[in-house]
Amino acid sequence: MRGARMGRGTVSDDAMDADDVLTCRDAALLVCDARDRALVPAEASYLGRHLSTCAECRSAARQFASLFAQMDALFAVDKPAA
Amino acid sequence: MSRSAPVWPEELAAHRRFLLGLARLQLGHGGEADDVVQDTLLAAAEGAGGFSGGVPLRAWLTGILRHKIVDVLRLRGRMQPLVVVDADGDEDSGIAERGFDAAGRWDTATFEHTQCPQSHASQRQLLEMLELCLHALPPRSAQLVLMREYLGMSTDEIVVQAAVTPGHLRVLLHRARLRLRECVVRGWGEEL
Numbered sequence: 706m707r708g709a710r711m712g713r714g715t716v717s718d719d720a721m722d723a724d725d726v727l728t729c730r731d732a733a734l735l736v737c738d739a740r741d742r743a744l745v746p747a748e749a750s751y752l753g754r755h756l757s758t759c760a761e762c763r764s765a766a767r768q769f770a771s772l773f774a775q776m777d778a779l780f781a782v783d784k785p786a787a
Numbered sequence: 788m789s790r791s792a793p794v795w796p797e798e799l800a801a802h803r804r805f806l807l808g809l810a811r812l813q814l815g816h817g818g819e820a821d822d823v824v825q826d827t828l829l830a831a832a833e834g835a836g837g838f839s840g841g842v843p844l845r846a847w848l849t850g851i852l853r854h855k856i857v858d859v860l861r862l863r864g865r866m867q868p869l870v871v872v873d874a875d876g877d878e879d880s881g882i883a884e885r886g887f888d889a890a891g892r893w894d895t896a897t898f899e900h901t902q903c904p905q906s907h908a909s910q911r912q913l914l915e916m917l918e919l920c921l922h923a924l925p926p927r928s929a930q931l932v933l934m935r936e937y938l939g940m941s942t943d944e945i946v947v948q949a950a951v952t953p954g955h956l957r958v959l960l961h962r963a964r965l966r967l968r969e970c971v972v973r974g975w976g977e978e979l
Contacts, residue, residue, distance in 0.1 A: 728887075728890065728891025728892060729887060729891055729892045729893045730887045730891040730892075731891065733961075733965065734957075734961050737960065737961045737964045737965075738957070738961075740964075741935065741941075741942050741957075741960070742942070759893075760900075761892075761893035761895065761898050761900075762893065764898070764900045764902070765893070765898075765968070767902055768901075768902065768903070768968055768971075768972055769964070769968060771902065771903035771971075772917075772964070772967055772968055772971055775903075775913060775914060775917050775971070776917065776936045778910075778914060779849075779914050779917055779918065780849060780853075780936055780937040781842070781845070781846035781847075781849040781850050781853075782936075782937075782939065
């Protein structure tokens with residue numbers, strides 16, 4: 706299947722320009738992406754910067770963390786010891 | 788092996804509803820879901836000597852069920868894509884926009900800051916609430932989320948199994964997680 710339509714607001718490689726800043730929508734996407742893959746350094750940097758300035762995104766990141774922990778519990782996922 | 792309905796020890800029967808819910812989310816409402824749950828409970832009943840009690844019974848059962856579901860999907864997957872996602876398949880596209888304003892910021896008027904209640908006494912209620920939220924997802928979204936979160940398939944594997952592009956899978960998983968967040972946060976707010 707060709708032509709993945711990524712939808713508005715999805716962070717693409719083009720968004721990682723120095724001039725761009727993340728929107729909250731982008732930040733939420735990266736927080737969820739981090740569940741599936743390691744963020745590249747640029748993404749992690751942009752996300753960290755955005756979180757430091759945005760109270761809603763900080764709350765949302767904590768809420769996602771709780772959600773993910775609950776899914777691990779519900780699905781009896783063994784997590785490797787930290 | 789006889790397929791007549793056995794009488795389960797009360798303990799196992801108590802978990803059957805939960806297991807059947809998971810199996811149906813992943814496999815649909817056909818007989819396969821019933822079969823994997825029955826096979827799981829049979830395996831548990833027969834193998835109870837192997838259950839040391841080191842983990843909660845439900846966690847043990849959930850793990851057995853996972854392997855049986857994966858086996859079914861492996862068989863199915865040889866014939867056809869596991870989840871048919873339309874090229875246009877914007878199942879529940881509204882969620883990605885709901886909550887954000889036109890500039891892509893969280894709408895502070897509607898944003899809920901409520902965090903998860905911390906008391907251990909409510910852990911069971913929290914997981915029951917999450918279960919309800921999973922069942923409230925659109926069906927294909929639920930299947931994809933479970934493939935990732937329950938079966939532990941990598942996104943690369945899901946791309947192959949579900950015949951969906953990586954970009955589309957990313958969007959679908961994200962929308963499902965946004966929807967789950969919204970659902971559980973609302974529930975946390977009502978718990979307090």
